[in-house]
Amino acid sequence: MAAFIFDLDGTLIDTTYAHVMAWQQALYEADISVDGWRIHRRIGMSGGLLLHALSDELDREIMPELAKRLQKRHGELFQKSDCGCRPLRGAVQLLKRLRGLAIPFGIATSGSRPGINPSLEALQINDDVVIVEGKKTEHPKPEPDELEECCKRLGVRAQQCFVVGDAIWDLLAASRAGMFSIGLLSGGYPARELFDAGAHRVFCDPAELDQSLYQLGLADNT
Amino acid sequence: MAAFIFDLDGTLIDTTYAHVMAWQQALYEADISVDGWRIHRRIGMSGGLLLHALSDELDREIMPELAKRLQKRHGELFQKSDCGCRPLRGAVQLLKRLRGLAIPFGIATSGSRPGINPSLEALQINDDVVIVEGKKTEHPKPEPDELEECCKRLGVRAQQCFVVGDAIWDLLAASRAGMFSIGLLSGGYPARELFDAGAHRVFCDPAELDQSLYQLGLADNT
Numbered sequence: 001m002a003a004f005i006f007d008l009d010g011t012l013i014d015t016t017y018a019h020v021m022a023w024q025q026a027l028y029e030a031d032i033s034v035d036g037w038r039i040h041r042r043i044g045m046s047g048g049l050l051l052h053a054l055s056d057e058l059d060r061e062i063m064p065e066l067a068k069r070l071q072k073r074h075g076e077l078f079q080k081s082d083c084g085c086r087p088l089r090g091a092v093q094l095l096k097r098l099r100g101l102a103i104p105f106g107i108a109t110s111g112s113r114p115g116i117n118p119s120l121e122a123l124q125i126n127d128d129v130v131i132v133e134g135k136k137t138e139h140p141k142p143e144p145d146e147l148e149e150c151c152k153r154l155g156v157r158a159q160q161c162f163v164v165g166d167a168i169w170d171l172l173a174a175s176r177a178g179m180f181s182i183g184l185l186s187g188g189y190p191a192r193e194l195f196d197a198g199a200h201r202v203f204c205d206p207a208e209l210d211q212s213l214y215q216l217g218l219a220d221n222t
Numbered sequence: 223m224a225a226f227i228f229d230l231d232g233t234l235i236d237t238t239y240a241h242v243m244a245w246q247q248a249l250y251e252a253d254i255s256v257d258g259w260r261i262h263r264r265i266g267m268s269g270g271l272l273l274h275a276l277s278d279e280l281d282r283e284i285m286p287e288l289a290k291r292l293q294k295r296h297g298e299l300f301q302k303s304d305c306g307c308r309p310l311r312g313a314v315q316l317l318k319r320l321r322g323l324a325i326p327f328g329i330a331t332s333g334s335r336p337g338i339n340p341s342l343e344a345l346q347i348n349d350d351v352v353i354v355e356g357k358k359t360e361h362p363k364p365e366p367d368e369l370e371e372c373c374k375r376l377g378v379r380a381q382q383c384f385v386v387g388d389a390i391w392d393l394l395a396a397s398r399a400g401m402f403s404i405g406l407l408s409g410g411y412p413a414r415e416l417f418d419a420g421a422h423r424v425f426c427d428p429a430e431l432d433q434s435l436y437q438l439g440l441a442d443n444t
Binding site for chain 1: 236238239240242243246250255257258259262306308310311407408409410412414415427
């Protein structure tokens with residue numbers, strides 16, 4: 001028996017670039033100038049960790065009060081952006097296929113409701129799907145807590161889980177949770193970094209993963 | 223004697239992510255759905271080549287008439303975006319330093335006026351700086367024509383030129399022009415790909431290049 005645990009942004013839904021721009025604008029409004037590529041490399045972490053990492057990198061302290069305000073503002077700007085929360089190529093079909101194969105799946109995301117609601121809708125994910133939200137977890141990715149919680153709620157063992165993510169934080173968390181991990185290029189991380197962070201396999205996007213399930217011993221594509 | 227030839231977007235100015243979103247939106251309006259990461263990997267090519275590459279990748283023909291309309295619409299959406307055309311970390315200081323060292327420099331970009339005017343202003347680049355625009359060149363990057371034109375107008379030989387770019391297209395063009403090439407991570411391309419495309423050195427951003435001029439034998443930082 002197998003089960004899938006998906007990251008959301010950059011893995012199933014094409015929001016990475018809109019998140020970069022929303023963070024950049026929120027920081028800029030607080031008079032903190034950060035180049036886009038530095039933010040991109042931190043997307044997939046929780047908002048708190050992202051700001052912590054950037055503050056280290058910029059050698060500028062971001063106090064808890066400001067961090068809270070920045071996270072709120074990032075959320076507002078992201079909601080206002082035109083990204084449309086479009087599913088990545090093949091994402092809806094992949095989830096459909098898993099349902100057809102009776103393979104359970106859940107979502108473990110650093111995001112939280114209501115921010116992620118448009119993404120869940122676009123992916124046609126109903127209330128019966130297990131969703132573990134970042135804000136409700138004390139130790140977000142790259143710690144394994146979100147994945148372990150998802151695994152528990154799916155009713156499977158860690159060794160049965162395939163974790164799918166686009167960021168090295170997903171893969172590090174999967175390693176720590178003792179789960180098989182799959183990297184996707186659809187968040188803009190290079191394949192080399194995904195493999196270096198422990199990905200067992202790397203595919204372009206959900207569509208290629210869908211076509212490659214047989215490589216994981218999960219579907220007979222012959 | 224040395225001279226520098228800079229790419230503009232992603233190398234001196236932080237516009238890569240805004241370009242990705244503007245292209246994505248323009249394509250979406252024409253009922254062509256392309257995931258952000260696929261566009262990101264083509265940024266730095268001319269608009270025409272970018273569309274050509276995407277149409278190959280998507281296995282969907284984009285006729286010349288539509289390509290023209292998409293380029294126009296991308297320009298409009300980019301102008302409307304909130305990116306503010308902010309210089310990348312250290313870019314203004316680097317150009318100042320080169321002036322101080324009496325090292326000539328020029329810009330060779332796939333962009334064109336008036337689209338690039340806000341970027342040039344933000345970088346405090348005056349009319350006396352050589353600017354080679356993509357639209358005025360018959361063979362854009364990764365062909366070497368823009369670099370060769372810039373080199374000619376700077377009055378130096380190819381062997382004296384240091385080409386600085388964030389995309390593999392800059393580095394491929396530099397190799398073909400017989401110029402020394404420097405990759406920057408500030409456009410979001412991974413270091414490994416920049417080296418693989420022929421970069422002799424890779425730095426984070428203009429600030430790190432500024433601090434590393436002595437490694438190129440161009441300034442005594444001791």
